[in-house]
Amino acid sequence: MLEFNPLSVSLPQALASALRRLAHLAHTSSWDQWAVQRLTPTQRRILDVVASRRESLTLSALARELGVTPATASDSVGALESKGLVQKRRSDVDGRALALMLTSEGQSSVTALAALPDPLQNAFGALTAAEQEIFYRSAIKMIRGLQETGALPVSRMCVRCRHFEPFRTPGSAYPHYCELASSPLADRHLRLECPEQEAGDEEEQNLLWEKFSSPPTAES
Ligand code: SF4
Numbered sequence: 001m002l003e004f005n006p007l008s009v010s011l012p013q014a015l016a017s018a019l020r021r022l023a024h025l026a027h028t029s030s031w032d033q034w035a036v037q038r039l040t041p042t043q044r045r046i047l048d049v050v051a052s053r054r055e056s057l058t059l060s061a062l063a064r065e066l067g068v069t070p071a072t073a074s075d076s077v078g079a080l081e082s083k084g085l086v087q088k089r090r091s092d093v094d095g096r097a098l099a100l101m102l103t104s105e106g107q108s109s110v111t112a113l114a115a116l117p118d119p120l121q122n123a124f125g126a127l128t129a130a131e132q133e134i135f136y137r138s139a140i141k142m143i144r145g146l147q148e149t150g151a152l153p154v155s156r157m158c159v160r161c162r163h164f165e166p167f168r169t170p171g172s173a174y175p176h177y178c179e180l181a182s183s184p185l186a187d188r189h190l191r192l193e194c195p196e197q198e199a200g201d202e203e204e205q206n207l208l209w210e211k212f213s214s215p216p217t218a219e220s
Pocket residue numbers: 156157158161162163164165177178179180181191194195196197198
């Protein structure tokens with residue numbers, strides 16, 4: 001007879017196992033797509049980061065954003081340069097530093113990669129809209145938590161931004177607000193990487209997080 005011990009697996013263990021399966025799908029399918037363009041995952045990420053920046057991005061800033069050493073970032077940028085996808089020029093901010101920008105071929109590559117089918121994105125079709133919203137909110141909490149422990153590099157996300165006001169209109173379909181865009185936001189609109197983000201100081205970020213992570217109740 002099958003021995004079944006319902007206490008042997010904790011919920012975090014079960015969740016981690018499920019997420020690993022999803023991550024495997026994301027990695028293998030993405031790897032096929034990137035391989036067509038002869039890109040490694042780090043090179044792909046560099047193209048995305050450079051494409052998302054309005055201001056010039058130095059090699060050291062790129063390394064910080066990726067959470068890798070400057071030497072690793074430099075190797076990957078060198079490979080992208082030799083493929084004609086990025087180029088270096090003098091930084092607008094610091095004339096002594098070199099900044100990265102996409103070539104027109106690099107821009108076309110980013111556009112083509114963004115248009116490829118994404119099996120992981122399709123997998124979320126199995127969830128209702130409300131379940132997807134909860135999943136995304138939970139992912140934001142996990143990502144911020146990992147950033148706080150240094151396991152992930154800090155990103156320019158809404159929940160760290162001076163322009164973000166969580167729960168301006170609690171209970172509505174668009175409870176949050178972006179002051180810069182003068183726009184209400186639902187959870188799904190919250191950005192993990194925003195070119196316009198202005199990070200608050202530590203105290204502001206902590207207050208913002210407290211407000212975001214404790215939604216007001218009907219009585220409050
Ligand atoms: S400026 Fe960007 S990061 Fe800041 S609240 Fe608006 S959308 Fe979010």
